[in-house]
Amino acid sequence: MHVHFLDPYRAGTSPVHALDPRVKLVLALAFILTTSLTPVGAWPIYVLLLAIVLSVEILSELGVGKVLRRSSLALPFVLAALPLAFSTGTQRLFAIPLGFGELAVYAEGLERFASIAVRSWISVQVAIVLASTTPFPDLMLAMRAIRVPRLLVSIFGLMWRYIFVMADEAQRLMRARESRSAVGAIPGLKAGGGIGWRARVTGGMAGNLFVRSLERGDRIYSAMSARGYDGEVRTLGLPRVSPGEWALLCGGIILLLGLLWLSFLLS
Amino acid sequence: MLRPTDLDAPPALHIERLSFSYPDGHPALHEVTLDVRQGEKVAIVGPNGAGKSTLILHLNGILTGQGTVRVCGLDVVKQNLGRVRALVGMVFQLPDDQLFSPTVFDDVAFGPLYQGLPEAEVRARVAQALAAVGMSEYMHRVSHHLSVGEKKRIAVATVLSMQPEMLVLDEPSAGLDPRARRGLINLLRDLPQTILVTTHDLPLVRDLCPRTIIMDGGTIVADGRTADILADEALLTAHGLEMP
Numbered sequence: 001m002h003v004h005f006l007d008p009y010r011a012g013t014s015p016v017h018a019l020d021p022r023v024k025l026v027l028a029l030a031f032i033l034t035t036s037l038t039p040v041g042a043w044p045i046y047v048l049l050l051a052i053v054l055s056v057e058i059l060s061e062l063g064v065g066k067v068l069r070r071s072s073l074a075l076p077f078v079l080a081a082l083p084l085a086f087s088t089g090t091q092r093l094f095a096i097p098l099g100f101g102e103l104a105v106y107a108e109g110l111e112r113f114a115s116i117a118v119r120s121w122i123s124v125q126v127a128i129v130l131a132s133t134t135p136f137p138d139l140m141l142a143m144r145a146i147r148v149p150r151l152l153v154s155i156f157g158l159m160w161r162y163i164f165v166m167a168d169e170a171q172r173l174m175r176a177r178e179s180r181s182a183v184g185a186i187p188g189l190k191a192g193g194g195i196g197w198r199a200r201v202t203g204g205m206a207g208n209l210f211v212r213s214l215e216r217g218d219r220i221y222s223a224m225s226a227r228g229y230d231g232e233v234r235t236l237g238l239p240r241v242s243p244g245e246w247a248l249l250c251g252g253i254i255l256l257l258g259l260l261w262l263s264f265l266l267s
Numbered sequence: 268m269l270r271p272t273d274l275d276a277p278p279a280l281h282i283e284r285l286s287f288s289y290p291d292g293h294p295a296l297h298e299v300t301l302d303v304r305q306g307e308k309v310a311i312v313g314p315n316g317a318g319k320s321t322l323i324l325h326l327n328g329i330l331t332g333q334g335t336v337r338v339c340g341l342d343v344v345k346q347n348l349g350r351v352r353a354l355v356g357m358v359f360q361l362p363d364d365q366l367f368s369p370t371v372f373d374d375v376a377f378g379p380l381y382q383g384l385p386e387a388e389v390r391a392r393v394a395q396a397l398a399a400v401g402m403s404e405y406m407h408r409v410s411h412h413l414s415v416g417e418k419k420r421i422a423v424a425t426v427l428s429m430q431p432e433m434l435v436l437d438e439p440s441a442g443l444d445p446r447a448r449r450g451l452i453n454l455l456r457d458l459p460q461t462i463l464v465t466t467h468d469l470p471l472v473r474d475l476c477p478r479t480i481i482m483d484g485g486t487i488v489a490d491g492r493t494a495d496i497l498a499d500e501a502l503l504t505a506h507g508l509e510m511p
Contacts, residue, residue: 169364179359
């Protein structure tokens with residue numbers, strides 16, 4: 001039994017799947033950059049950006065619902081921007097009464113927070129579509145092709161290779177713990193242990209995984225060195241990007257620049 | 268099919284028509300039926316992917332399939348899992364998975380502590396379990412730095428401290444040097460519990476288990492006296508095994 005659910009890639013035959021990974025990567029990065037450069041409160045532009053993402057999602061046949069559900073991953077990170085609503089601006093909207101005083105919410109801060117939330121949500125969707133329609137090895141080739149530092153790409157690649165091994169290991173550890181989490185023969189005793197003790201056990205398991213990963217790293221490095229690794233990963237060349245894909249790439253970037261220009265006009 | 272005829276002892280394990288498929292649809296067990304009497308030592312052998320490990324993960328409800336699994340008269344169903352896991356001591360193939368606590372003491376004490384036993388009882392159980400595997404002086408060592416053989420013995424102690432009725436060991440001799448392997452065989456042979464081992468180590472089977480079950484393709488293809496099964500070269504070869 002192995003853990004596969006971590007791999008977001010879903011095989012398919014849609015035009016989004018078929019697009020050259022280099023073009024896809026560059027367009028996705030350009031899109032995310034555009035989204036993050038769009039000024040606060042440029043709501044019409046956000047709607048246009050969202051429309052583009054949703055169209056790509058429909059085109060990719062991944063299922064819009066599935067992508068939207070996955071995009072909830074961004075929520076906890078968005079919360080980091082929440083304090084803006086309480087700290088930025090002058091126009092007081094309302095106040096939340098607390099025991100020791102009250103927490104004022106400002107219109108300007110709230111708009112800023114909402115803008116950040118919407119933009120992160122759109123960006124995460126693009127990333128999900130990219131990762132779901134491009135096998136990870138192709139994504140790595142694309143990163144190399146657009147000159148992402150090779151060391152960084154190697155680190156991504158090794159992480160990708162071994163994160164599943166680690167997930168399997170974690171699963172086996174948890175199984176072993178579950179197998180010994182039993183109820184004794186003497187009635188009346190409360191099974192489960194205290195929360196502090198349980199936390200210590202979990203901490204021990206995490207530490208265990210860390211030490212083992214560290215040791216595995218050493219072994220992998222030895223195995224790589226034994227096959228002549230010198231810090232440089234060599235790969236076969238990639239096919240040329242077709243004229244049609246070049247056109248799509250340029251068209252996409254011009255469209256994004258246009259949207260950006262429009263958003264500054266609006267603000 | 269041969270069966271031991273000692274019908275007086277109550278069954279330690281009763282499995283009836285157990286089938287299981289992994290979530291991806293891959294079938295792993297097909298209508299497995301099996302009875303093990305108390306105190307019996309049984310080996311389950313067979314090629315990789317035969318379903319041995321999948322079968323033993325059903326004995327304490329880590330996996331649940333269709334059919335009946337009963338341990339010491341207790342159905343392995345959700346509401347009984349707490350008790351079942353106290354009755355079935357599962358020793359996994361890799362001792363590193365079993366030893367997830369910082370020290371040997373913490374690991375051996377995990378089961379008793381989880382059960383909520385009083386401290387004096389926990390200490391007594393740990394001392395007893397470590398003595399049973401001949402590792403008393405390792406109590407305060409860090410598990411991480413032990414040899415595979417030592418870890419294996421500690422792994423056995425981590426379930427003995429729960430005083431189980433049955434021990435289930437997955438590939439107990441994998442990775443052990445001859446001396447550690449011999450020591451483990453002697454240790455297991457002297458334990459009073461019902462023991463089920465899955466293994467590829469047929470000499471271990473010969474020395475430890477009077478009864479052998481061959482699994483292949485998710486079903487039991489032979490079940491009988493070890494002496495008979497290990498002498499049947501055609502049967503062994505047909506299921507990817509070699510005569511010891």
